[in-house]
Structures are given as structure tokens and as C-alpha cells.
Amino acid sequence: MTASLAHALRLIAEHGHAAPWLTKARAEGSVMADALARALIDDDGERSAYDAPQAFEVFIRGGGNASLYSAVSATLARLYEQLGVRCLLDIGVGDGLALLPALGQTRPAPTTVDVVEPSGGLLDALRPRLPAGKAWQLTLQAFLAQLAPERRWDLAQSTFALQSIAPGERLVALKKLRRHVTRLAIVEFDVPVFSSADERFASLAQRYERAASEYGDDAALVAGGFLAPMLLGQLRTAAPSNWEQPISAWQDELVRAGYRVAATTHVHDYSWAPAWLIVAKA
Template sequence: MGAVLTGVAGALAAYRAGDVGRARALAAESGTRLGAELATYWTDGTSGPVYDQPAAFTAFIRGGGNVELYRRLSEGLAARYDSWRPEAVLDVGCGDGLAIEPALAAATFQPSRIDLVEPSAALLSAVEVAGARRFPLTAQDFLGSDGSTWNLVQSTFAMQSIEPAARAEVLSELRSRTDRVVLAEFDVPEHADLASLAQRYERGVAEYGAQASLVAQGFLLPVLLGVAAGEARTNWEHPAAEWARQLEAAGFSSVTVDRLADYWWSPAVLITAS
């Protein structure tokens, strides 16, 4: 690995050790776009919870490699609607509807009831699904307050945002309330060193051109630092095999994993459990 990205990895190591000043200096000296964004972030301070910043999240999810990723995701969901014909669908962590809206538009079968759960009220308000019930709640709070059942529960890159112990409870609750669960997640390595994180996030930031700073400062860097330092985490990702194990532990007896798309972070997969 070259000296440039070693500098970013060194900055992440310094941050993990609690030396923000050294981390900022190493990042600034790295000569990379990621390093420059990190130096700015550590100078200006954090900017709040990542999913409460709709402009940054919207720019992230609608740009870069996400364009192709979500095209394939929506096609995959539409094919499943047409095959399974679920009358009632729950979307956990629907964001602003980027997955479910085009999936419904492409499908010939339309569910008669759609429930949308999204803790960010700002993102939920942007979803354009006519007649859907909307719940600006976490999955845990929603399932604890609503006794509905569904033919299909989907969650697209959202279950990773639930801490594993709480997620186990969510999955166990869903087992008794749905016929099928479909998760879109990333098949991440079991162990990722700081050099690998630096390399992959450098590629990710570079995909956003003029919007790179908005996306980096408002979304990518808080996620990166949560992963790198193990503090203030917003994501708990796993290899696909571990996602399958968690679903089986929750009581699902049939779990399949299908490759969805390559991505700068890690390959994306669709995991079906019934």
C-alpha cells in the first residue's frame, strides 16, 4: 500500500487512540481527498446524527455507485412482489423511498397494504407511496406498539443500523408476524483493518464529484469514524454468512443469499428468509 493512504490509516489510528490533533495533522498531510475531508471534519467538529441530515443522505443515496445499486435493488424487489404477491408489506427503515418507490412502479402486482417505518421524520415525509401507513419510529418502538402482521417484510440497508442485541429481538418478533423477510445488506469482510477502510472510503468519496464534501461531512465520515473507532457507531455490518446465522437464530428455517451488485464498500446482497 502506498504512503498516501498509509497517512489516512495513520490518522484513523490516532483518532482511535484519542489523539484528534495528531489525527487531523496526519489526515491533512496525506494528500488525498479523504484526508482533506477528515481534517476539515476534525477541525469543524461533528455535525450530528447522520440520518438526521437529509441533504447529505439524499445526495449520497442518489449519487455515485448507489445509482446502479438501487436500480438493481428495485428490480429485485419488483420481481419478488410479482412472484410472491404479498398483500401486506412492511418496509423497515425505508428512508426516503428510493428502493420501494421504483420497485412498486416496476411491479405488476401491487400490495393492498404498505406500512413504512423510518425513524427520520424528514426522510419519511419524502416517500411517495400513495395510501401507505407511515410510522416515524424505530423498528423496536414500532413493533412494540403495533400488532400487525405482513406477508413480506423488507429492509434495505437499514437492519445494519440496529445494534445486534436489539436487532436479534426485532428479527425474532418478525418471525412470528411475517411469511418472509428480505434484507438488502453488504457482504463485508469479517475483519477490516484501517488501511482497507481508508482505501475503500477514498473510492467512495471520489464518486461524488462536486457533492463530495456534502456527502463526506454529513454522512460518510460519521459512519467511517464509528467503524474505525468503535465509538458512536451508526452501523453494525456483517459478512453475508453472519446475516444468515442471525436470521436462523431468530427462527427462520430457510435462508438464501443472492448477489445483488458490486459496490465500492463491499458487494451488496439480497437475503431472503422464510
């Protein structure tokens, strides 16, 4: 099944269509092939992954994400207690899916929690539940540009958010951030390194199909409303919208930015890739 889907993905990336191979994968039971075929027919695959809010809500709070974020929150809570964090900064906090449960599990919890998030809608959902602190609706780059030199935090954290910043800009931002924090903790996926295009398409097919299959009766909704537009964006875009990399590359990047990596800890095996925590000293 995933072999047919992988071939279809390659044809979509190279030619923009792959109807016969999508039909073959659909007949073999592929949820993603069905979602991709419908997306290409309905709107030529130009819809954003975030145009169907219900699908995204089901995706982020269901399937494998439930256990992923539970593990991430528990890991962060242990880190706060271990380090005695009193002043915390969360970069790319979203609506607090990882942050809020972590704070609820920590005794004593940080007394100041500041957050940075470019999405106003996500911040609006988070603000009423946010403890003492400030929320900035800014990108990390814009946040650092307006930050007073003396402002500092015990710990800055970022969960699955730094991958959305282009590597060159990210390295500059990480260097600037180092002046304001004692430690930095990031949670990211240990994505595989591909030796060939065929290996990349095979991996994409396996990981997307695995993700969709975790949603049971909601699989078609999640695959059609969120995963298919996301995958088509990855296949077609000339400019990537995220820059994932192996955990070893994240460690190297932090070292280049002037940090000292103190610990690297496995957090959870997720359908996309294993999630890891890296803690670095500024």
C-alpha cells in the same frame, strides 16, 4: 495514498489527531484526508453526518448509490412478482428510495404497503407518494411492541436498516417479527471480517476514499459534509451506531431467530461492500 490515510485513521482513533499523516495523504491526492483535516480544524470532528442535508442528499442520490438503489429496487420488484406479494411491510423505509421504484416496476403491485421509519422528516417526504397502507414513525422495536397479534404481512423487507439495531435487540425483534410475516427479505452489505486493527484501518481508508471518488465535482461536498463526520464517528465512538456484519453472519442470525433461509442472492458491487439479498421463511 490510502496507506497514509489508513495510518492517519489509526492515530485519530487512538489519539484524536493525525495532522502530519493527513497532510501527507492530502499531498498524495486523498479527498478524504482533506475532508478529515478540515473537519478536525473546523469543529473538532464533533459534527453529525446528517448535519449537512445537501451533502447527504447528493450522497444518497448520486455516485455509486444511483446504481446500487437501481439494482436493489429491480431485485425487490422481481421478488414481489415471484412471491405474488399482496401485503407488504417495509422496515426502515427512509423516504422510499428503494421501495417506490420497486413498486413502480411490479405488475401487479402489492395492494397494501405499510412502512415503519423512525425519522419524521423522511416519512413526511414519503407519505404523499405512498400507496394504500399505513406509515408508523417508530423504531422496529416500538412498532412490534404495539402490534396486534393477528396482524400479518406476506412479506416484510428491510434495506440497509437492520444494521442500525444493536445485535441483542435485533435478535429479539426478529423473533417477534416472525409471528407476523410469511417471509422476510433483507438487503445488507457483505462487510469483510478483519483479522487485525491494521487491516480494519486499511479497509476503511480504501472504502471511504473509493466512495468519495465516485462523486466527481461533488466529491469535496460529499466527503466534507457527510463521509468525514461519518468516519470520525466510527473512529471515535465508544458505542457503535451501526452493526454491520458479513452476509454469512446475517444468515446465521436469521436462523437463530427461527427463520429458514430460502435464498441468498448477490445484488450489486458497491464501493463500501457487495450488497446481497437474503430471503427467509418465517
